[in-house]
Amino acid sequence: MSIRVSNIEKRFGDFVALDKVTLDFPTGELVALLGPSGCGKTTLLRIIAGLEAADSGRVLLDGEDASGTHVRERQVGFVFQHYALFRHMTVFDNVAFGMRMKPRAQRPSEKQIRAKVHELLDLVQLDWLADRFPAQLSGGQRQRIALARALAVEPRVLLLDEPFGALDAKVRKELRRWLRKLHDELHITSIFVTHDQEEALEVADRVVLMNRGRVEQVGTPEEVYRRPATPFVYGFLGSVNLFHGRVDGEAVRVGEDVLPPDALTHESGTFDHGAEVVAFARPHELDIVVDVASTAGVAARVSRILAFGVTARVELDGINGTTGQHFEVELTREQVAALGLAEGQAVRLVPSRLKVFERETTGAGAGAAA
Amino acid sequence: MSGAVAMQWSGAGDGAARFESKAATRETPLVKWIIIGLSLSFFAVFLLMPLVAVLVEALRKGWETYLTALLDPDALSAVRLTLLAALIAVPLNLVFGVAAAWAIAKFEFRGKHFLITLIDLPFSVSPVIAGLIYVLVFGAQGWLGPWLSEHDVKIIFAVPGIVLATVFVTFPFVARELIPLMEAQGKEEEEAAVVLGANGWQTFWHVTLPNIKWGLMYGVILTNARAMGEFGAVSVVSGHIRGETNTLPLHVEILYNEYQFAAAFAVASLLAMLALVTLGLKTWVEHRAAAAHNEKQDDAS
Numbered sequence: 229m230s231i232r233v234s235n236i237e238k239r240f241g242d243f244v245a246l247d248k249v250t251l252d253f254p255t256g257e258l259v260a261l262l263g264p265s266g267c268g269k270t271t272l273l274r275i276i277a278g279l280e281a282a283d284s285g286r287v288l289l290d291g292e293d294a295s296g297t298h299v300r301e302r303q304v305g306f307v308f309q310h311y312a313l314f315r316h317m318t319v320f321d322n323v324a325f326g327m328r329m330k331p332r333a334q335r336p337s338e339k340q341i342r343a344k345v346h347e348l349l350d351l352v353q354l355d356w357l358a359d360r361f362p363a364q365l366s367g368g369q370r371q372r373i374a375l376a377r378a379l380a381v382e383p384r385v386l387l388l389d390e391p392f393g394a395l396d397a398k399v400r401k402e403l404r405r406w407l408r409k410l411h412d413e414l415h416i417t418s419i420f421v422t423h424d425q426e427e428a429l430e431v432a433d434r435v436v437l438m439n440r441g442r443v444e445q446v447g448t449p450e451e452v453y454r455r456p457a458t459p460f461v462y463g464f465l466g467s468v469n470l471f472h473g474r475v476d477g478e479a480v481r482v483g484e485d486v487l488p489p490d491a492l493t494h495e496s497g498t499f500d501h502g503a504e505v506v507a508f509a510r511p512h513e514l515d516i517v518v519d520v521a522s523t524a525g526v527a528a529r530v531s532r533i534l535a536f537g538v539t540a541r542v543e544l545d546g547i548n549g550t551t552g553q554h555f556e557v558e559l560t561r562e563q564v565a566a567l568g569l570a571e572g573q574a575v576r577l578v579p580s581r582l583k584v585f586e587r588e589t590t591g592a593g594a595g596a597a598a
Numbered sequence: 599m600s601g602a603v604a605m606q607w608s609g610a611g612d613g614a615a616r617f618e619s620k621a622a623t624r625e626t627p628l629v630k631w632i633i634i635g636l637s638l639s640f641f642a643v644f645l646l647m648p649l650v651a652v653l654v655e656a657l658r659k660g661w662e663t664y665l666t667a668l669l670d671p672d673a674l675s676a677v678r679l680t681l682l683a684a685l686i687a688v689p690l691n692l693v694f695g696v697a698a699a700w701a702i703a704k705f706e707f708r709g710k711h712f713l714i715t716l717i718d719l720p721f722s723v724s725p726v727i728a729g730l731i732y733v734l735v736f737g738a739q740g741w742l743g744p745w746l747s748e749h750d751v752k753i754i755f756a757v758p759g760i761v762l763a764t765v766f767v768t769f770p771f772v773a774r775e776l777i778p779l780m781e782a783q784g785k786e787e788e789e790a791a792v793v794l795g796a797n798g799w800q801t802f803w804h805v806t807l808p809n810i811k812w813g814l815m816y817g818v819i820l821t822n823a824r825a826m827g828e829f830g831a832v833s834v835v836s837g838h839i840r841g842e843t844n845t846l847p848l849h850v851e852i853l854y855n856e857y858q859f860a861a862a863f864a865v866a867s868l869l870a871m872l873a874l875v876t877l878g879l880k881t882w883v884e885h886r887a888a889a890a891h892n893e894k895q896d897d898a899s
Contacts, residue, residue: 300795313787314804316808325804329800330795378793381795
């Protein structure tokens with residue numbers, strides 16, 4: 229089933245949780261709503277489910293306006309962040325709940341219910357836990373039971389609110405892969421909310437980036453990572469180095485220093501001479517030049533070299549025009565050795581690729597090397 | 599007993615062991631035994647001794663006097679009235695208490711704090727005042743008195759007045775017990791039930807009620823104990839008509855004032871036994887509730 233939300237607005241007092249959000253969720257896709265806490269992603273999910281009412285705007289389920297439909301009749305499956313399993317019921321009764329609550333005329337027989345529950349427990353690979361109580365399960369098991377319970381009423385869409393938020397890193401990764409697999413089997417239109425960019429990029433078909441109640445960008449994981457549309461998206465997805473500067477002809481001037489014009493990507497667009505801009509570069513898009521006589525790039529001082537992984541990370545502090553800023557450069561260990569870097573050494577940073585945005589008055593949000 | 603309705607969730611043992619095993623929080627044996635000695639002797643003198651005294655005095659003139667006092671028609675009528683008052687007050691407060699707790703824990707509305715204060719009113723006001731309020735409203739010289747006597751309805755110095763006064767003084771127990779419990783549990787499970795297609799009644803019956811049942815039980819036990827033991831408010835509205843408007847506590851007072859000590863203590867021993875049964879039930883419910891709570895704690899971790 230396709231979902232469409234149009235012009236959704238929601239306020240809590242003076243706080244604008246959602247500011248005229250319009251989005252399309254095509255049938256059968258797994259979409260991630262990604263953003264920092266307080267960006268409105270959970271509110272949007274709850275509005276789609278019907279647990280919350282929008283101040284204005286419409287929710288269309290399969291092209292039909294669902295704004296007047298009660299949660300009960302929307303046929304959505306909702307998985308809560310803290311599972312919300314019924315603690316006084318066994319796993320079996322939890323999963324059977326939705327079927328048992330149906331009006332008598334539509335209620336399946338107890339035998340059919342039993343068959344369906346076991347089928348679902350098989351699907352989440354936890355049939356052996358049917359007689360346990362939620363308190364006796366691990367976090368990952370509870371989350372899978374919550375999913376089985378949501379699927380029991382044969383929902384037309386599946387909505388998951390931070391489904392892995394309360395789990396530890398290892399279980400999270402496992403469940404992530406498992407959810408993707410499950411979705412490939414069931415092909416049910418699904419939306420999940422997360423603040424973890426890695427999770428969103430890894431699991432979803434499409435990612436919706438949200439900030440301060442607005443949609444910043446919608447696209448496949450690759451699109452949003454490779455071609456961030458806004459400074460916020462650039463800063464939110466992965467580590468980033470940030471330069472505040474001013475357009476000077478073809479180049480960008482940062483304090484006394486000049487960023488090389490050939491690094492500017494063409495999708496940056498054109499800027500007026502003297503425009504205030506912010507330029508972004510990923511840690512692997514910065515080169516370190518140890519030659520003190522060089523005037524290319526930006527001056528910085530090495531503060532720490534972290535060389536324990538496959539790649540080495542060099543942390544630097546800005547000097548001259550960029551004092552107080554921090555930079556992060558990713559190199560191979562061989563490169564670090566070849567450069568002969570030492571902590572405290574003055575070097576120059578030369579970006580090989582830069583993405584430039586006009587400076588927003590509200591600030592770009594992310595700091596350098598976020 | 600009015601203030602002490604907070605439920606003891608965790609057994610005292612494990613908490614104490616944590617203090618004693620740490621050098622930083624351990625006290626010298628002298629301090630330890632002085633504190634234990636003080637609290638135990640206070641307990642013995644003020645709580646245990648009266649209980650023993652009641653039983654000793656009741657049986658001083660032998661079993662025969664004891665049984666005669668209990669089987670006296672006036673005593674039996676007092677037992678009946680006490681049971682009747684409790685039988686009406688407890689279910690009423692069960693319904694009102696759940697409704698009030700539900701309203702406070704699950705809804706936002708104007709005047710919520712006022713409602714919380716109102717629920718506590720019977721605790722903060724003297725029971726005698728509570729009784730007087732009913733006399734002022736329903737009594738012969740009260741606001742509604744003339745209208746009531748015109749229609750031949752008797753409330754004050756009759757059973758309805760006693761029931762009203764009992765309902766009033768026992769009102770906070772169930773609500774006070776449930777409000778923190780329901781607030782702590784939040785509304786996620788109810789939301790889950792609604793998303794799964796349950797209607798309001800199904801959600802209450804299958805999800806909310808099972809989650810609050812031990813707290814509810816505890817509130818009911820306390821309500822019942824207070825309903826049967828209430829003296830002040832009931833004394834004001836009862837009129838002390840023997841065999842008609844005397845409850846057990848009032849009957850004890852009358853017997854005592856007539857110097858029938860053995861009989862007074864015999865009837866009092868009934869109330870003492872009620873207290874013991876209540877205590878036993880309360881401990882059992884606390885135990886079950888603590889077990890349920892521990893499960894919940896695991897659930898949250």
